[in-house]
Amino acid sequence: MSADAKQRKAVDLIIHNIGELVSSIASDEPLHGAEMSNLVRVKNAALAVSDGKFVHCGESAEVLAECELKAGGKKIDAEGRLALPGFVDPHTHLVFGGNRANEFLMRCQGRSYQEIARAGGGIVASMSATRKSSLDDLLNSGLKRLRKMLAHGTTSCEVKTGYGLSAESELNMMKAIFALRSMQEVEIVPTFMPAHAFPPDKSREEYIAEIKEKMLPTLAELSKSEGLEKNEVYQDVFCDEGYFSLEESRDILQTGIELGFRPKVHADEFVNLGASSLAVELNASSADHLLNISEAEIDLMAASDTVAVLLPGTSFFLNLKEHAAARQMIDGGVAVALGSDFNPGSCHIFSMPFIIGLSCLHLKMTISEALCAATVNAAFALGRGKSIGQLKAGYQADFLLLDLESLEELPYNMTTNPVNKVFKKGVLVHKQ
Secondary structure, three states, X not given: OOHHHHOOEEEEEEEEEEEEEXXXXXXXXXXXXXXXHOEEEEEEEEEEEEXXXXXXEEEHHHHHHHEEEEEEEEEEEXXXXXXXXXXXXXXXXXXXXXXXXXXXXXXXXXXXXXXXXXXXXXXXXXXXXXXXXXHHHHHHHHHHHHHHHXXXXXXXXXXXXXXXXXXXXXXXXXXXXXXXXXXXXXXXXXXXXXXXXXXXXXXXHXXXXXXXXXXXXXXHHHHHXXXXXXXXXXXXXXXXXXXXXXXXXXXXXXXXXXXXXXXXXXXXXXXXXXHHHHHHHOOOOEEEEOOOOOHHHHHHHHOOOOEEEEOHHHHHXXXXXXXXXXXXXXXXXXXXXXXXXXXXXXXXXXXXXXXXXXXXXXXXXXXXXXXXXXXXXXXXXXXXXXXXXXXXXXXXXXEEEEOOOOOOHHHHOOOOOOEEEEEEOOXXXXXX
16 A cells, blocks of 8 residues: 555545535534525535544545545445535424314415414314324324435424423423434434413413423423433424513523523514514524514624524415515525424425525525525524534535536425435435
8 A cells, every 4th residue: 555545534435426516614603694605616526424424525536535445435426416415404393293284275265374373273273183192103203204304305403392282292292302313314403392382271371380380390300311411402482472472481481591491482473572682682592483573683683693594484385475584684694594394284394405495486595595594504503503514524424415416406496306315424314
């Protein structure tokens, strides 16, 4: 073996003959505003992976000159496909019982989400089916949904509770979320959200007291028994008209913060109660929805590291005329991410390629901004921005090979699944 060969890095996996490699690159914070358009694009590229992390990502000749396979390592021909980071979905409600197909048809006939909720539909409609679901029921349905998400390129996602609306059922949902982490390949970030709606069998005061005095302390013990640090678990509140007031939301979130849970906020979806300001005040990882955010709050978020998680699938699925003001937020310097909001009622969409297409079509985002929002910034919205979401040496080797020649073809093909292969920690976990 030559002296040069001895100096080459020994790796477990080399992917070569990549038509184009594309990634946003960030350092210690999410990308804000114009930074979201900055991409690394390499033609005729290769990737090298060792111990589940990228060793080298770049021009094929350079990677192959600097890296060699270990004994038993694999070399895979990408056959000219497009390579992207695995998609990170920072907002899902994928653990639930039943479905609300009837509500979708009602909306098709002109009924609004709020009208349906006032008539006994909405979140409360999912409560009964979820309360009746056993842990095994939730695990089986959750597994099926996660496999579909993986097939569409989602390698990491957040999963919320919020359809049990009782201590027993919400904690049962959390047990399912914890168990799903080790049962399949998608990396899960757990979020506790009993403050999603008010159950019909308790007063507002009774339910808020139950969340603060029973559910959150019990979750702290459950998280500890699962080997999770408390700051690895998030807490969320639906702060909006008809749901939790600004002061109720602050009270619940402050209780969770004192117990070590990281805050997120469902903010400004229907009206503006000041929830985005609350998210910044509490140093929340993200404020989500934001269809009614004010200009002053855009300025606040631009000066913070609270990520704006936009959910174009929800406004599309609800057939709303207005969508989140992504252009105004990005031009104002906000760090914007994209999520699916996959749930049984307001957005039964799990495909991140479709969400990226909607962001270009309805939110007027560029494809460069959309890729950043669905990878780098989405990872920061989940507190994982320093380890996932980028094709970069030292980062976890979560990546996709797509049957596309260029990034620009991704939104153009939004109604099909272009994902050919999915790799998680350098291991092939799905192929078309």
